[in-house]
Amino acid sequence: MADTMLKMKDVSKIYVLGNQKNARKAQKAIHNLSKKYIRFTKKGNKTEAAKAEKFIAKAQRLFTEEKYEQSYQSITGRKIKPKSGKGSVVHALNGVSLEIKAGELVAIMGPSGSGKSTLLNMLGILDQPTSGQIHIDSSDVTATKGRNLPGLRSKKLGFVFQSFNLVPTLTALENVMLPLKYKGLHLRTRKKQARDALETVGLGDRLDHKPAELSGGQQQRVAIARSIVSNPAIILADELTGELDSKMTEEVMRLVLKLNKAGQTFIIVTHNPDVAKLCRRIIYMKDGRIEKETKNSR
Amino acid sequence: MFRRKGRTVLTVFGITIGIFAFTVMGSMAEKISLLVSGGTEFYSDKVTISQSDSLFLSGPMNVNKAAEIEKVDGVKAVSASVFTSLSKTFDAVSFGPPASITGEQLENRELESFKITYSSGRQIEEGDRGKVVIGADLVKKLDAKVGSNVKIRDKDYEVVGIMEKTLTAPDNSVVMTLPDVQEIYFGELPEIVQSQSKPSEVVNGFTVYPNEGVDPNQLAAKIDNEVSDISAFGPQDFQDQIASATGIFNAILFGVALISLIVGGLSVINTMTMSISERTKEIGIKKAVGAKTKNILGEYLAEAGLIGLFGGLLGWGLGALTVFFVNSATESSGNQIFLLSARISVFAIIFATVLGVLAGFYPAYRATRINIVKALREE
Numbered sequence: 001m002a003d004t005m006l007k008m009k010d011v012s013k014i015y016v017l018g019n020q021k022n023a024r025k026a027q028k029a030i031h032n033l034s035k036k037y038i039r040f041t042k043k044g045n046k047t048e049a050a051k052a053e054k055f056i057a058k059a060q061r062l063f064t065e066e067k068y069e070q071s072y073q074s075i076t077g078r079k080i081k082p083k084s085g086k087g088s089v090v091h092a093l094n095g096v097s098l099e100i101k102a103g104e105l106v107a108i109m110g111p112s113g114s115g116k117s118t119l120l121n122m123l124g125i126l127d128q129p130t131s132g133q134i135h136i137d138s139s140d141v142t143a144t145k146g147r148n149l150p151g152l153r154s155k156k157l158g159f160v161f162q163s164f165n166l167v168p169t170l171t172a173l174e175n176v177m178l179p180l181k182y183k184g185l186h187l188r189t190r191k192k193q194a195r196d197a198l199e200t201v202g203l204g205d206r207l208d209h210k211p212a213e214l215s216g217g218q219q220q221r222v223a224i225a226r227s228i229v230s231n232p233a234i235i236l237a238d239e240l241t242g243e244l245d246s247k248m249t250e251e252v253m254r255l256v257l258k259l260n261k262a263g264q265t266f267i268i269v270t271h272n273p274d275v276a277k278l279c280r281r282i283i284y285m286k287d288g289r290i291e292k293e294t295k296n297s298r
Numbered sequence: 299m300f301r302r303k304g305r306t307v308l309t310v311f312g313i314t315i316g317i318f319a320f321t322v323m324g325s326m327a328e329k330i331s332l333l334v335s336g337g338t339e340f341y342s343d344k345v346t347i348s349q350s351d352s353l354f355l356s357g358p359m360n361v362n363k364a365a366e367i368e369k370v371d372g373v374k375a376v377s378a379s380v381f382t383s384l385s386k387t388f389d390a391v392s393f394g395p396p397a398s399i400t401g402e403q404l405e406n407r408e409l410e411s412f413k414i415t416y417s418s419g420r421q422i423e424e425g426d427r428g429k430v431v432i433g434a435d436l437v438k439k440l441d442a443k444v445g446s447n448v449k450i451r452d453k454d455y456e457v458v459g460i461m462e463k464t465l466t467a468p469d470n471s472v473v474m475t476l477p478d479v480q481e482i483y484f485g486e487l488p489e490i491v492q493s494q495s496k497p498s499e500v501v502n503g504f505t506v507y508p509n510e511g512v513d514p515n516q517l518a519a520k521i522d523n524e525v526s527d528i529s530a531f532g533p534q535d536f537q538d539q540i541a542s543a544t545g546i547f548n549a550i551l552f553g554v555a556l557i558s559l560i561v562g563g564l565s566v567i568n569t570m571t572m573s574i575s576e577r578t579k580e581i582g583i584k585k586a587v588g589a590k591t592k593n594i595l596g597e598y599l600a601e602a603g604l605i606g607l608f609g610g611l612l613g614w615g616l617g618a619l620t621v622f623f624v625n626s627a628t629e630s631s632g633n634q635i636f637l638l639s640a641r642i643s644v645f646a647i648i649f650a651t652v653l654g655v656l657a658g659f660y661p662a663y664r665a666t667r668i669n670i671v672k673a674l675r676e677e
Binding site for chain 2: 078124126127147150151153154157159161165166167168169179181182183226230263
């Protein structure tokens with residue numbers, strides 16, 4: 001129906017935990033090469049790109065087989081001594097491809113450890129994928145330089161976190177003003193926009209309350225106000241009802257549906273089937289892969 | 299930082315103590331260096347003759363030596379002078395030049411480049427027997443007023459003038475006519491010396507004014523060579539005797555102050571690091587909603603700088619109060635030991651702020667390195 005807001009292609013994320021030096025080295029080598037690969041494709045240098053792709057595939061296969069030394073060698077050509085560390089290697093995402101259009105309300109479900117939070121972190125540019133490409137609203141995230149990421153984040157994305165994540169020492173209004181501050185807006189504009197956002201979520205009378213003085217549902221609504229205040233392309237919500245009782249969940253979801261109706265794109269990670277039911281599209285994840293996708297006719 | 303008052307206040311106190319020590323010690327050092335530079339100026343263009351090897355402790359000399367010195371090539375004029383301590387026993391606990399009585403021949407006074415002005419009354423004149431001029435620091439101690447009498451060495455003298463503050467030796471001295479001091483000085487001498495001369499012949503110093511274009515240092519060496527039984531001191535000798543000694547003293551004082559500042563700086567680092575690890579989540583949120591590295595860095599550096607500034611202001615204020623009270627308490631004894639100069643004040647406060655910012659740099663840098671995902675997961 002509308003423009004593509006988000007596109008993920010073959011995204012993988014591997015966490016190397018603890019003291020696994022060789023795995024980490026191999027990771028870095030693969031990561032660097034995939035950056036090169038992206039540059040080649042951009043320049044239209046097909047032969048180089050194809051070569052890089054082949055190398056990446058090989059290194060990744062060796063990596064999945066836990067042959068980290070060979071994986072490193074296959075890219076760099078240098079040998080490294082095998083070391084047995086105490087750490088472990090976690091494949092949080094294994095080649096996820098996804099496309100989300102403007103105005104969609106998407107739920108991502110799955111058991112713990114299925115990679116849904118990792119996926120959300122990738123989407124939110126909070127973490128870099130090991131390989132693969134992510135486009136958000138026509139910007140290539142994976143090709144963006146590190147220091148430009150915060151700007152991209154504040155322009156394109158709004159976040160609502162599991163445990164509200166409001167700054168406890170700031171009032172509701174100040175919390176909502178926070179993203180605008182980093183956009184360099186004038187104080188009066190910030191105040192006005194923040195007040196408007198709080199009114200949208202129905203908290204126009206709670207501007208000067210600290211988070212501790214608000215109920216869970218109200219706190220989450222402040223968090224939503226904070227995410228919509230900068231007019232993001234997508235709002236990413238991680239377990240947004242995870243710490244709320246059913247009444248408050250309903251209260252928050254009503255707000256989400258209202259905003260979605262007005263055209264706001266949402267991606268919600270949730271455990272709660274009741275929340276997912278309200279979304280038009282549900283993506284089920286398992287073991288770092290998209291297991292299945294269903295559409296609600298509602 | 300205003301929301302975490304307790305710890306911030308403690309850190310501010312850490313800096314406060316450092317800056318306090320710095321202000322007080324610095325004021326002391328400043329006073330000394332001013333005394334020295336005043337002295338340097340005082341001795342800059344003349345040669346001072348002493349009977350012994352020390353510029354400040356001289357023995358008796360015959361006033362006729364002046365004629366001998368005048369014969370040396372390059373000497374323009376010679377003034378005999380007497381210098382003795384104000385009280386009979388030497389003031390052991392004294393800071394800078396001890397309180398003293400001086401008197402000199404007045405005929406060459408216009409050659410003196412170190413001009414003294416008078417806050418009230420006039421300068422001493424020939425024939426002012428029994429009259430005195432009082433230095434600024436001694437006014438309280440002697441309870442002196444122009445027109446009133448002061449008791450010096452159990453004798454009453456009339457005050458005819460009070461000198462303006464010079465920040466060096468004259469502040470702490472009483473000026474009399476030469477014959478008056480000679481009488482006092484003569485009384486102090488051993489009987490064997492007394493029996494061989496009379497008061498009007500005994501002096502213990504000469505001031506030699508060189509001809510124009512003559513280097514006082516070279517002239518001093520020349521006088522040393524040509525006139526026996528005396529030592530001549532040029533400006534350089536003064537520098538060597540005094541400035542080097544006070545230099546060490548200054549270094550010690552600044553060292554002490556610096557150590558307290560290092561302690562203050564470390565406590566800022568500690569507080570800021572603690573505060574940042576406590577606020578990991580908050581920083582994570584800020585980064586997630588679009589704070590750039592420079593935003594985070596700026597925020598924490600500003601906070602550290604503010605801590606430093608507050609500590610600096612407070613420490614400087616306390617130091618200034620201490621200096622003020624100690625000075626007014628010791629004023630009556632004519633022994634002020636502090637001078638809080640503008641440059642010490644400005645330096646202390648700026649230094650405190652810079653210290654805060656520098657100390658805040660490491661914790662602030664750590665704050666920028668916080669992993670967003672980990673920070674947000676933290677409960």
